[in-house]
Amino acid sequence: MIFVDIILGIAIGFIFGLIPNLHVNVLGYVFLLTSFFTVFHDHFVLFLCIGLSHLITSYIPTALFGIPTESTIMHIFPLLKFFQKGESKTGIFLCLVGSFFGAIFSVVFLPFLFLLFSFFFQIYWFIALAILIVLLLFIFQEKTLRSRAIMFFIICVSGTLGIFTLKYNFFFKDPLIVCVSGLFAFPILIMSLFNKESFVKQSKSVRSFPKRSLFYSFVGSLSALFIILIPSFSSSQAGTIVNKFLKKLKNNEYIVLYSSISISAFIFSIYLAINFFKPRLGYIAILQNSNLLPSAYNFFYDSLIIVVCVCLVVLLIYLFIDKIIDFVNSSNLFILNIIILIVSLAIVLGFAGLKSVPLLLLSISIGFLPIVFNKPKVVLMAYIMFPTLLFYI
Amino acid sequence: MNSLFFKRLVIFVSIIGILLLILFSKTYVSKTLDLTKDNSESLEKVVIVCGNLKQLELKNNNLFFKICDRSVCLDAVIFSISKKEYTTLNSNYLNYEKICLKGKYTIYNSEPELIVYNFEKT
Numbered sequence: 001m002i003f004v005d006i007i008l009g010i011a012i013g014f015i016f017g018l019i020p021n022l023h024v025n026v027l028g029y030v031f032l033l034t035s036f037f038t039v040f041h042d043h044f045v046l047f048l049c050i051g052l053s054h055l056i057t058s059y060i061p062t063a064l065f066g067i068p069t070e071s072t073i074m075h076i077f078p079l080l081k082f083f084q085k086g087e088s089k090t091g092i093f094l095c096l097v098g099s100f101f102g103a104i105f106s107v108v109f110l111p112f113l114f115l116l117f118s119f120f121f122q123i124y125w126f127i128a129l130a131i132l133i134v135l136l137l138f139i140f141q142e143k144t145l146r147s148r149a150i151m152f153f154i155i156c157v158s159g160t161l162g163i164f165t166l167k168y169n170f171f172f173k174d175p176l177i178v179c180v181s182g183l184f185a186f187p188i189l190i191m192s193l194f195n196k197e198s199f200v201k202q203s204k205s206v207r208s209f210p211k212r213s214l215f216y217s218f219v220g221s222l223s224a225l226f227i228i229l230i231p232s233f234s235s236s237q238a239g240t241i242v243n244k245f246l247k248k249l250k251n252n253e254y255i256v257l258y259s260s261i262s263i264s265a266f267i268f269s270i271y272l273a274i275n276f277f278k279p280r281l282g283y284i285a286i287l288q289n290s291n292l293l294p295s296a297y298n299f300f301y302d303s304l305i306i307v308v309c310v311c312l313v314v315l316l317i318y319l320f321i322d323k324i325i326d327f328v329n330s331s332n333l334f335i336l337n338i339i340i341l342i343v344s345l346a347i348v349l350g351f352a353g354l355k356s357v358p359l360l361l362l363s364i365s366i367g368f369l370p371i372v373f374n375k376p377k378v379v380l381m382a383y384i385m386f387p388t389l390l391f392y393i
Numbered sequence: 394m395n396s397l398f399f400k401r402l403v404i405f406v407s408i409i410g411i412l413l414l415i416l417f418s419k420t421y422v423s424k425t426l427d428l429t430k431d432n433s434e435s436l437e438k439v440v441i442v443c444g445n446l447k448q449l450e451l452k453n454n455n456l457f458f459k460i461c462d463r464s465v466c467l468d469a470v471i472f473s474i475s476k477k478e479y480t481t482l483n484s485n486y487l488n489y490e491k492i493c494l495k496g497k498y499t500i501y502n503s504e505p506e507l508i509v510y511n512f513e514k515t
Contacts, residue, residue, distance in 0.1 A: 160415070161411060164411075164418050168510055170417070171421075252440075365410060373400075
């Protein structure tokens with residue numbers, strides 16, 4: 001039965017992971033609303049594999065679909081540079097390398113996570129201080145006073161949006177989906193429609209692998225170990241911070257690091273949810289609220305399932321990637337982007353209702369701020385960080 | 394996308410939108426719930442519930458308790474409660490004084506629950 005759950009989970013995660021902009025949290029909501037959780041009650045392994053498979057597969061649409069050229073999203077996630085050179089396959093393979101080694105390192109780090117979390121999670125000032133430091137880092141990493149003022153403005157606007165939708169929500173249903181889509185996904189999609197040069201034929205060969213992939217996967221997993229202690233921190237923020245310490249990582253090194261952080265954060269979040277009832281990711285929080293998590297984390301059994309699942313997902317992507325690239329090469333990217341935009345809009349409005357349209361428009365407008373000012377989009381994470389900061393002060 | 398007009402539009406919409414959101418949130422008039430009646434229409438809305446407090450339990454800086462109107466009670470939670478707020482509520486509880494809570498009426502673990510935004514003594 002376990003093998004059926006693993007295979008089914010990988011297949012479902014793979015299919016949904018190929019849909020651009022379909023975040024794993026949205027997938028969790030879909031499962032919740034369609035009673036999928038009720039039908040597959042006591043199938044933790046199935047949902048674990050769906051999450052892992054979705055996480056790794058979602059690098060494919062990120063790398064292959066027409067996201068705009070030279071926008072600041074690349075400061076967070078440099079897959080687009082591979083896309084522009086027609087080397088998306090290399091980018092995807094780097095993600096697979098980071099995910100594979102990241103998963104192995106994170107399993108090894110789980111006992112350390114237990115010790116760290118036992119010590120730190122009651123120290124509220126530590127969490128609040130860490131969030132404050134990152135917010136200040138966003139501002140003071142800019143060199144000119146004008147740039148700092150712009151960063152401060154974006155932080156204040158997105159943070160205020162977070163406070164009045166997440167902490168004090170008077171009007172909106174499911175504001176998180178609406179705002180996250182509006183802040184992060186829709187501005188990119190809309191930009192891609194106006195970018196006529198976004199179609200590049202993608203090569204099927206793979207090159208430029210970093211020599212120290214293992215090292216960057218290790219560093220990624222290690223940094224996720226600390227980042228996961230702080231609620232509201234994302235993999236992008238972790239990547240940005242680590243980048244500051246390692247000084248100017250190359251694109252390929254950064255992708256390995258980022259992928260390692262992402263998968264490690266997912267695995268650590270599962271562990272924290274089971275052992276401490278502290279899920280750090282939305283999808284896992286949904287699993288927890290639906291009583292799908294086991295009562296205890298079985299270190300050897302659950303870790304083995306994680307590693308097997310990651311290996312199979314990597315294999316699956318390896319087998320299908322050329323066919324997917326052929327499909328993208330033969331498609332009209334403009335039409336694809338319009339379809340993605342319509343599907344994304346339908347998902348958001350389907351969940352949140354038409355009443356959320358003003359909120360969506362406001363979020364999209366705020367989501368455009370870093371783009372028009374040419375600032376890193378990760379600063380929009382203030383949307384989550386402000387309410388979290390209020391929680392811990 | 395970098396045109397001056399678009400930049401100004403984005404800034405204008407962001408500022409005005411945020412100000413309107415704050416204004417509407419601050420001036421929102423909440424309905425007062427009667428716990429003895431069916432309140433399913435008020436689910437996921439911000440409401441006011443008045444009554445007496447019972448079973449206060451502080452866990453990880455979050456206060457879990459019940460607010461009761463005679464024998465009918467509703468679960469409530471205040472996330473990240475401050476020391477001052479806790480002292481006020483605790484004295485209210487000890488003195489069996491009536492209090493009004495404002496917060497989001499929602500469902501948690503298949504039971505109705507109030508996520509408290511703020512409160513005032515009556």
